[in-house]
Amino acid sequence: MSKTFSKADVASHNKPDSLWIVVDEDVYDLTKFQDEHPGGKKILSRVAGKDASKQFWKYHNEGVLKKYKPSLQIGSLDSKPKSEPQPAPKAEPKAEAKPSPTYAAPVPTKAPVQxxxxxxxxxxxxxxxxxxxxxxxxxxxxxxxxxxxxxxxxxxxxxxxxxxxxxxxxxxxxxxxxxxxxxxxxxxxxxxxxxxxxxxxxxxxxxxxxxxxxxxxxxxxxxxxxxxxxxxxxxxxxxxxxxxxxxxxxxxxxxxxxxxxxxxxxxxxxxGEKRICLAITEPDAGSDVANLTCEAKLSEDGKHYIVNGEKKWITNGIWCDYFTTAVRTGGEGMNGVSLLLIERDMGGVSTRRMDCQGVWSSGTTYITFEDVKVPVENLLGKENQGFKVIMTNFNHERIGIIIQSLRFSRVCYEESVKYASKRRTFGKKLIDHPVIRMKLAHMARQTEASYNWLENLVYQCQKMGETEAMLRLGGAIAGLKAQSTLTFEFCAREASQIFGGLSYSRGGQGAKVERLYRDVRAYAIPGGSEEIMLDLSMRQSLRVAKMSGMKL
Known part of the structure; x- marks a missing residue:
């Protein structure tokens, strides 16, 4: 049970050898933390024995409190209201799982709906x-x-x-x-x-x-x-x-x-003991997958593919044991592409980290394959028909990018609302300025509209059969991919404007906004650039509509 203290108790601990503070009615002992405090001891001495909530939130975000609370909080003020514990939602009872005979498609897939x-x-x-x-x-x-x-x-x-x-x-x-x-x-x-x-x-x-x-x-x-x-x-x-x-x-x-x-x-x-990644993009082949040149030649005995080539901007590559790799096994264009599972311990695989604008902890990688011997059993799908596999896989990748982009949009919005509700300019809170509320409104309307489209597409993926879903949803998913990354970019920019200089420096209250602003391009380009996605959404949707009897 958490200890409680009076304000007088806290006030008595106001010296360097015993320094307590209050943040949001919780009591923290910072005696041993003084040397670690990035702002120095003097700032802490000014609030020793006092309520430092206002000063804390002026310089820090919620993540700082979450990080240090377990080790530094010693209790709460006796005046803090006691919250009633909320019952967690009940999980459905587990039934004995039965193995399924085959896998469905990556996305779309038809899954049972309750x-x-x-x-x-x-x-x-x-x-x-x-x-x-x-x-x-x-x-x-x-x-x-x-x-x-x-x-x-x-x-x-x-x-x-x-x-x-x-x-x-x-x-x-x-x-x-x-x-x-x-x-x-x-x-x-x-x-x-x-x-x-x-x-x-x-x-x-x-x-x-x-x-x-x-x-x-x-x-x-x-x-x-x-x-x-x-x-x-x-x-x-x-x-x-x-x-x-x-x-x-x-x-x-x-x-x-x-x-x-x-x-x-x-x-x-x-x-999680082993890691896998997708290796498609090359220095000269990004969205134009059919133009890739990484080569896989069949050995004379027909038992191995000998792989030579390079891959670039491969997420997680530096840590991976397995690489699902697009290679050229036939002639030019999409009909000469195959997919191989290449294993690092086959030899001839070298990886090096790439420094990029954003997504720093994702392990973006440059990969070189030199005479890698890959057993023919590691072929995924059929030889020279890997392009179909890649295109099928793109829907799942794009759905993931959409989910992430829209949550990041919400994060930018939520951080902005919190900050605007406490930051004061020209005699009133930011959120009381109409221009700030207008920015928040535009962030919310774009995010909500995009998310409702996402929910609808996920629902369609569950209700449609595999062939129907692949035929009808590819264009819409491509369109929403562009819509969601454009929404993310808009929200990151508007949040940055609301935070001002705090979003320009790393760490502190604007940490999430600053970091996400750097991540924007990592979502707008991979999985199909916005321009290509928008064009694809129209081409594929119109093609399907013609097949379904569209009348113009």
Whole structure:
């Protein structure tokens, strides 16, 4: 039970050898922390024995409090209201999982939708800060046809882990350009990695399952929630470190790999002990995938492909054991492309870190393949038909980018609302200036509109069969990919304007906004640049409409 102190108790600890302060009615002992304080001892001496809430929030963000609270808080003021504990959403009871015979497509896929979701569609309990538009509407007691109690339970489970073990340290990890391996392993132990492949939950390859959701109930909205909640930390580098390479390098292996290959590789990947990434982009071939030149020639005995070439801007590559790699096995163009699973320990694979504008902790990599001998059994799909596999995989990648971009937009908005509600200029709070409210309104309207489109597309992915979904949704997904990254860019800029100079320096109150501003281009370009996505959305949608009987 937490100790309580009176204001007089705190006031008596106002000397360097015993220095206490109060922040938001919680009491902190900073005696041993004085030498570590970035602002020096003198600033702490000014607030020794006093309520330092105003001074703290003037210079720091919530992440600082979360980081140091466990080690420095010693109790609370006796005047602090005691909050009533809120019951967590109940997870559905787990049933014994039965292995599924085959995998569905990465995305779109047809997954079972719970009947209770759509027959009653009861609004779920309020959750989170309740700042309007800072979370999706179903967090704020809005009715939704998409979510049930298992989604709410998963949301609470992921958020608790993120807020306790991840968010307080993200800035530190970003500066170091690496996330501790233990965090990735924990995601594997919690079963999250296995749920991020856009397929049915692969119980046949892992014993680690998600606590809040029975494997047979796992759907695309559960996957969406995991990605969304991880993105609340406001770091593209962190999210890509966790699921960037895994979420796009894993699905081709799952869907198109031979059984023996999957039996050998997948268990280690799903636990997090091994890592995988997607290696498509080359120095001279980005969105124009059909133009790639990394070559794979069949050996004379026909047992191996000999791979030579380079790949660039490969997420997670420096840490990976496996590379789902696009290679040229035939003639020019898309009909000469194949997909191989290349393993680092085959030899001839060298990787080096690339320094980029944003996503610092994602491990962006330049890869060189020199006479790598890859067994023909590592071919994913059929020879010279890898382009189809790549195009199928792009939908899953783009959905992930959309989810992340829209949560980052919300982070920029939420941080702006919080800051504008305490920062005063010209005699009043920022949020009382109409020009600031206008900025917030434009951020909210774009984010909400885009998110509703996302929910609709995820729902369509679940309801349509694989062929229908691939045919009809590709154009819409491409269009939303562009829409969401443009929304992210807009929100990052407007948040930066609201924060002013605080968003120009790393760390402090504007840390998330500054970091996300650097991450914008990493979302606007990969997975298909905005210009190409917008053109593709029209070309594919019109083509499908003509096939369906469009009349002009």
């Amino acid at each position: 009947s209770s979701q759509h027959e009653e569609a009861e609004a779920l309990e309020q959750y989170g800060s309740q700042i309007p538009f800072a979370d999706p509407s179903w967090y704020q007691n809005y009715h939704s046809a998409y979510y049930n109690e298992s989604h709410a339970a998963l949301r609470a489970e992921v958020r608790e882990w993120v807020e306790r073990e991840i968010e307080p340290f993200v800035t530190e990890w970003d500066e170091k350009k690496e996330v501790p391996r233990e965090i990735f392993l924990e995601a594997g132990r919690r079963g999250y990695l296995a749920g991020l492949l856009g397929v049915h939950y692969p119980v046949e390859y892992t014993k680690n399952t998600v606590k809040a959701v029975p494997p047979e109930k796992w759907d695309l909205f559960h996957e969406m929630i995991v990605t969304d909640e991880l993105s609340r930390v406001g770091s593209g580098g962190f999210v890509w470190n966790m699921i960037g390479g895994f979420g796009i390098g894993g699905p081709p292996l799952v869907k198109f790999g031979k059984k023996a290959l999957k039996d050998r590789i997948l268990p280690g990947i799903l636990t």
